[in-house]
Amino acid sequence: MTPEQLSTAIVDVLTTLTDEGTLALPDGVPASVTVERPRQKGHGDYATNVALQLAKKAGTNPRALAELVAARLTATDGIGDVEIAGPGFLNITVEAGAQGQVALDVLAAGERYGANDAFAGEKINLEFVSANPTGPIHIGGVRWAAVGDALGRIFTLTGAEVTREYYFNDHGAQIDRFSRSLLASAKGEPAPEDGYGGQYIHDIASAVVAQRPDVKDLADDEAQEVFRAIGVDMMFGEIKQSLHEFGVDFDVYFHEDDLHKSGAVDRAIARLTEMGNTYESEGALWLRTEKFGDDKDRVIIKSDGNGAYISGDLAYYLDKRERGFDRCLIMLGADHHGYVGRMNAMCAAFGDVPGQNLEILIGQMVNLLQDGEPVRMSKRAGTVITLEDLVGAIGKDAARYALARYSSDSNIDLDLDLWTKAESANPVYYVQYVHARVSSILRNAADLGLEPGTAMELLTHEKEGELLRALAELPRVVASAAELREPHRVARYLEDTAGIYHRFYDNCRVLPMGDEEPNDLHRARLALVAATRVVFANGLELLGVSAPERM
Template structure:
């Protein structure tokens, strides 16, 4: 019996009590009860506060309603006991057979177990990373690369239609400085003031010169343009390769330049003017964002006729709206707190609801103890160096297991350690152990045939099944709250429960002892743990190794 099935059973009991006249409640007011595992295992397998939730509406005290429901629940198939605790909690124990069926359900459901419909109908554009194409990805981009991708996976697992998008800041003066820097390195000239330095520029310059040997002979303006476009293309290719190595993939790479070249920025000004929020002052064009909580109005077009970055932000928001994304999530770094009010103001000026149509998540800084600065990029730590030094799995898992709004320092050497004090190793080792247990079982003649759920009658079986059963709700809650760390912490709890179970329950017989029904049943339970750990790690973009 899954938690969802138990919740449905409790609701059915409530409906029966309403129909019998024992509970004074309209049928349409009967809720979908929530069930959760009690903090203390001896209190039962699952608990619900539905009696406390409904007592006032029913016109009785919570304990009296809980007693009534407990008596009816105790008679239901699969329920071993239903007891009232405290002011009106219902603690429920599941019969071994009903509880054990969960193992078979998980194995049969496979990779789909944990998926839910909590966010079905939500159509979301999620933009994250969006690093400038003028240099390599570094530690400042790493947190949102890991968390953003995990959020995409979680949202999709909870039924949402999500499009991950990378916004390429490929317009403006920084691109010209980038082109001039690449050209200078390619031709032996001086990097312009405020230009880009570091070994990576030398690498790009060498590759650009190999592609365009005519570069030194071109007029300066043409040479800068060639160097800029070729360097941009090569740098973006490297960014995509690094993201792929980090197990991060985007559906859309959206060019800021296209907003300008296609007239979207000017169009955005006109559209927002039609909404009544644009005004002219001092020769510049402004958006009246103070009407919607911003600390000051924002310039869209300067007095010299040049559009601002803010104008591009507005055009980009409207582009997302026009492309059919009612919900837009922005994942921004710690230095972007000032963007929250202005982006919400853009949404309001566009006629959207800033509480529903836009969501802005801010991630705090990450540092790495013991890491060397990049030889190619100067005073930054490159993501690809982190991958080479620590590995994708440890970095992604560690970034995922802490809330985004908490500052974080990664200890690279500790993350490289292969021991049970390392959380990612601890969880991956549990998965590898389940696979080894399954291989050992097969050599001892233990099969999955004749699965008897009633044979899962040890307290450790029940405890492990309880943890497994909560996985779909953990996924749904992590998606709703935008908190991937809930999945990581759940996996550590599951790994701990599995290791305890492994020490108390045998999947293979001892010595010459015969294979018994409990061995067959526990092999299926072992497989269920395999599946849930793999599903959970997959949501975090982390591998589930067969051996360690």
């Protein structure tokens, strides 16, 4: 029996009590109640504080309400005992058969175990990474690659229609600096003062020259345009390939330059002007963002007639909404924290709801350590640590897991030595090892001709119950990770459940020994092991990490 099933059973009890007039709830029976695993042993399998939450509304005291609920809940199929604790907590013990049913439910659901329909019908545009095409993806962008892709997988499992989108910044000053840097490299000159350095600049410059040998004969302004057209395309192709090898692919690569060439900026400004949210002052066109919570109004078109940076943001947001997206999520680095207020104000200026139609997630810094010392720069990029550096140091699985394992709003110090160790101190090894171990058990069982059974009422050992309750938590964890935009909850759940599985394995022998005849307990435990494999495979899949059969 899962927490969700217990919640439904408690709601049914409350409904029966109100229907017969025993209980009065002016606001009606809640659609669901919170059911959690108790922190202390001896407090049952699950606990709820529903009586404390509803007693005042019902005009009674919590303990009296708890007694009413407990009396009816005890008679529910699958409930072994309901104990009232403290001021009115309900500690619920589930019958072994009902608890064991969890394993069969997991096996029946397979790859869909953990799914729900919380975001069914929603079209979500998930924009992440969006690194400037002026160099390899740095470690901050890598973090968003891991977190963003995992969040997309989680949203999909909760019923959303997800579009992963990469905003290709191919318009503006940074592209000019990039193309000037390539030209300087091709001429054997130092990089411009405001340009880009690193071996990758020399590599791309050489590749452009190899493709267009005549570029050296052109005037600098013409040559720069060649380096812009070919060099940016090469750099972006390299970025896409790096992300693909990292297991991250996008559905849409949106070019910023298209917004300016297509007239999308003008259309967005016209829409805002019609709504009365622009005005002219000092020869410039302004957006009334202050009235929507920003610290000041923002210039859209500067006095020289050129668009300010926000002009592209306006057009891009409107374009997403016109493509039918209900929710636009944008993941930005810590250096973009100042953009949140103006972006939310922009959303409101279009008549939308910040936090609903537009959400902005901010990710903090990632620091790499080796031998206890900071790793500061890449040999290839020159000034930053890149995606290739990280994957080359610890591997793709460890990199994805490590970056998705922490809350995005916290800084990360990644110890490269730790994440390469084949031992339990390495979190990704610890979790993957469970999948490999249960896969080995299932292979050995198959060699013995032993298949998972259904006599789940035989699973009465304390450690079996702990594992079953842990497996039952995955749907709640997935729902919470989606609601809070926190994929790290899946990783931490897997680590907790790994510890519970190892304690089960140490205490409960799954396969018969020697000449021992297989019995129904072996088969029931084998079903529990098979369900464990499903849970770990599904959890790792959500993080974009492999589930190895052998280690």
